[in-house]
Amino acid sequence: MFTFPLVYSFTYYSFTKIKKIMNEEIKLMKGNEAIAHAAIRCGCDGYFGYPITPQSEVLETLALEKPWETTGMVVLQAESEVAAINMVYGGAGTGKKVMTSSSSPGISLKQEGISYLAGSELPSLIVNIVRGGPGLGTIQPSQADYFQTVKGGGHGDYRLIALAPASVQEMADFVGLGFDLAFKYNNPVMILSDGIIGQMMEKVVLPPFRPRMTEEEITEKCPWAAVGKPAGRKRNVITSLELDASLMEQNNHRFQKKYRLIEENEVRYEEIECEDAEYLLIAFGSSARICQKSVEIARSHGIKLGLLRPITLWPFPSKIINRYADKVKAMLSVELNAGQMVEDVRLAVNGKVKVEHYGRLGGIVFTPDEIVGAVEKMRNEE
Amino acid sequence: MKNEEVRMTTKDIIKPENLVYQKPEIMNDVPMHYCPGCSHGVVHKLVAEVIEEMGMQDKTVGIAPVGCAVFAYNYLDIDWEEAAHGRAPALATAVKRLRPDRLVFTYQGDGDLAAIGTAETVHACNRGESIAIIFINNGIYGMTGGQMAPTTLEGMKTATCPYGRDVKLNGYPLKITNILKELEGTRYITRQSVHTAAAVRKAKKAIRKAFENSMEDKGTSVVEIVSTCASGWKLDPVQANEWMEKNMFPAYPLGDLKNVE
Incomplete structure (x- = not known):
């Protein structure tokens, strides 16, 4: 039934994984293109x-693919990011x-709409392919x-479910996952990626085609939807407005419970290599990809370095980070910014071990060696 | 003839053959927050009547604005989405594109449509989205307490131009529908009012046409209703109607601006 000549590979992959890879088409494409293809395949309506x-x-990829002729998906270039999010x-x-995508300055423009989506509890997907800021930046x-x-980003007490892909494969996978989470919780979901993952080409297995939701499924899943009021x-009414403060407080409590x-x-x-780690890198997205190499280099130097990669940035993996705080000597939050996630790492660690930040700013990307250097410096300072 | 012979009881009066007018069923039986003399109530009723007469209650999605009509969804018994300020045409675009068999309309004031939402309005019209836009133009921001609107007349006093609108400082009253009629995506652009019985009948016909255009996928229709804001204008309802005829109509003359058959 099963003949597989690549014995070497067999030792690395489980039977199911091999079967999956053999049956599915592997493509080479950019992260941004993977987002578009995955959207069409996961039953996105617009x-x-x-x-x-x-x-x-x-x-561009969606316009080229013309999904309105195949799955019936609507694709529209709006007059602005503000219009698109609305x-x-x-x-x-x-x-x-439905979904939208943009990059940092455009995402700033979308914040009004994102706050309204959260306030009206509407399932939706927003992709941010981050570039350096502030302002027009780079x-x-x-x-x-x-x-x-x-x-936050927008006004009011709300949360986005934030997924951070670290590969083109995850760019494709998180579109479907993002929609599933959005509809599970009636909440906007953001894929927080960046210019590296968006632009780099990698092999990717695209998700299988899922049909768009039927009207019956929409009625069942979204009994709240404004589709035309039948008798009975x-x-x-889709709204985030409630002028009665006591009712608005109740709404907020409902959000918080969710x-x-x-x-x-x-x-x-x-x-990654956390089991025996004495030092732990915390990094997400493209930084985590670079950190994977740093772990390899550090280990070849005899440093027991591990990497914990948050995939959801919110909800943040605080509990597991707190557990590692009992095991490791120090943590380094590696980010392409001036130190943002490090605040959440410190909150999770709650003073148990030293937590430092290493970052590059404004569009510059660190090398794996740079990060190993930062780890060595942290070791020497103990 | 003796008096008792002609006296009718309430029972006699409400017989079906005596009924000349009734509230459309789509109008909810709740107190309205609109001020006495305000045009919104009449326009709401017309929208309700047209939806009912077209038999479209189960196929209509209304998009409410930010402004006095923010609570439109309390008064008409249809499905609604309440938009962020100015964004109603963007919402309507998506609803109509994703559900082409639905009647989709926005209901917006002058600040919502012609100031903060100018881009969304112009581009929805330019794309020829098959939506109907009901545009209440009373030259003032009512909800926030009477500030200057893009359509405020030259010399007209508001809370933010208390000495009268100075065009050097604030620019000119924006005749937005005159701009929209130039766009190839628009099908029907008309300017109406609801200050007399005859005007109400004409406005209703205009709304009906706009809604039919939406259902027949004929492009964008805009029904501007030059309206009163008695409270904002600091006039009583009768004076407000007179003031509107004397001052608003010369700047915003009534009639069809565009009607592509």
Whole structure:
């Protein structure tokens, strides 16, 4: 039944994994292109975007693929990021699976709409291919939008579920996952990527085609959707407005309850060489990819270095980081910014061990050796 | 003829053959927050009547604005989405594109449509989205307490131009529908009012046409209703109607601006 000549590989992959890879088409593409293909394949109903470097390939790929002729997915270039996010709001309000993508300055413009999406509890997907800021900044990659993503960005007490892909494969995988989480919790989800993951080409296995939701499925999953009021049900109103402060407080308590549930159920992370680690790197997205190499180099120098990669930036993997704080001598939060996630690492560690930050700013990317150097410096300072 | 022979009881009066007018069923039986003399109530009723007459209650999605009509969703028994300030045409664009068989309309004031939402308005119209836009133009921000609107007349006093609108300082009253009629995506652009019974009938016909255009995928229709804001204008309802005829109509003359058959 099964003949497989690559015995070498067999020792590395489980049977199911090999079968999966053999049956599926492997493609080479940019992270941004993977987002577009994954959107079409996961039953997305509509994409609304506006060009900005380094994410324009998302809209370009969709325009080239013409999914409106195949799956029926709507693709529209809006007049601005503001309009695009409000189109997402409009579409999500009718129970449709809709998304947008942009890069940092454009994401700033979308913050109004994101706050409204959170306030109206609308499932939706927003992709941020981060570039260096502040202001118009640079088109080079950065992770300086961490605070904006996990601490708010828009006004009011709300949370986004934030997924941080570290490969083109994860760019593809997180589109479907993002929508699933969005509809599970009626909450906007953000894929926080950057110019490296968006622009680099890697092999990727695209997800299988999933049909778009039928009207029956929408009615079942989204009984709140504004689709036209049939006789016998109350009218559905999509709004974040509640002038009665006591009711608005109740709404906020409902949101907070949901956020606690998400924190309980949806924390995702990856541990690389953490088992015996004396020093731990904490890094997400493209930084984590670079840190993987740093771990390899450090270990060849005899330093027991591990890497913990948060996959969800919110909810943040605080519990596991706190557990490692009992085991390791120090942690280094490695980010392409001036020190943002390090605050959450310190909160998780709660003073148990030293936590430092290493970063490069404004579009400059660190090398694996630079990070090993930072670890060695931290060791010597003990 | 004796008096008792002609006296009708309430029972006699509410017989179906005596009924000449009734509230559309889509209008919810709740107190409105609109001020006495405000045009919103009449326009709401017209929208409700048209939806009901077209039999579209189960196929209509209304987009409410930010401004006095923010609570439109309390008054009409249809599904609604409440937009951020000025963004109603963007929401409507997505709803209509994703659900082309639905009747999609926005209901917006002058600040929402012609100031903060100018880009969304112009581009939705330019794309020829098959949506209907109901545009209430009363030359003032009512909800926030009577500040200057893009459509405020030259010399007109508001809370933020207390000495009258000075065009050197604040620019000119924006005749937005005149701009929209030039866009190839628009099908029907009209300017109406609801200050007399005859005007109400004409406005209703205009709304009906706009809604039919949405259903027949004919491009964007805009029904501007030159309206009163008695409270904002600091006039009583009768004076407000008179003031509107004398001052608003010359700047915003009524009639069809564009009607592509």
